[in-house]
Amino acid sequence: MTRLSVPQEGHCRCGQVRFRITARPLVTIACHCTGCQRMTGSAFSLSAAIPSEGFAVIQGEPVIGGLHGPSRHYFCPHCLSWLFTRPEGLDQFVNVRSTMLDDPAWSVPFIETCTAEKLAWATTPAVHSYEAYPPVEAYGPLVEEYAARP
Numbered sequence: 001m002t003r004l005s006v007p008q009e010g011h012c013r014c015g016q017v018r019f020r021i022t023a024r025p026l027v028t029i030a031c032h033c034t035g036c037q038r039m040t041g042s043a044f045s046l047s048a049a050i051p052s053e054g055f056a057v058i059q060g061e062p063v064i065g066g067l068h069g070p071s072r073h074y075f076c077p078h079c080l081s082w083l084f085t086r087p088e089g090l091d092q093f094v095n096v097r098s099t100m101l102d103d104p105a106w107s108v109p110f111i112e113t114c115t116a117e118k119l120a121w122a123t124t125p126a127v128h129s130y131e132a133y134p135p136v137e138a139y140g141p142l143v144e145e146y147a148a149r150p
Helices: 034-040 134-150
Strands: 008-011 018-021 027-031 046-053 055-059 065-066 070-074 081-088 094-097 110-113
Touching: 027 134, 034 046, 046 065, 065 081
Parallel strands: 027 110
Antiparallel strands: 008 018, 018 055, 027 046, 046 094, 065 070, 070 081, 081 094
């Protein structure tokens, strides 16, 4: 497994929307919810929670797709790749689809969420698993544990 070096850039499939991260992730996540399954066409989505000040769109204008409410999913308007999510009430970070980064090899999920909805055969090497989302009070210790990893 490689280690994330920042800054790092990423882009949609067609390259019209590019973004840059300049901060290490707070945590990496595999989400097994049926919404993520449908939006990725896969068994789960992979993301990295990047501090908001360490994330910027540097080319193009992403559009809102998927959820259009308080939590917003952003996509390329041309190829419709799902790039990142701004979760409701959590302005301190952006959930970046880590597989959209130029070098996603480091993005092994540390936690997996919504395992109550996962496909029976879908497995990840995540250290922590939650049937739904972790309780709010769990995030501080999870972020600390993730940061302490080599």
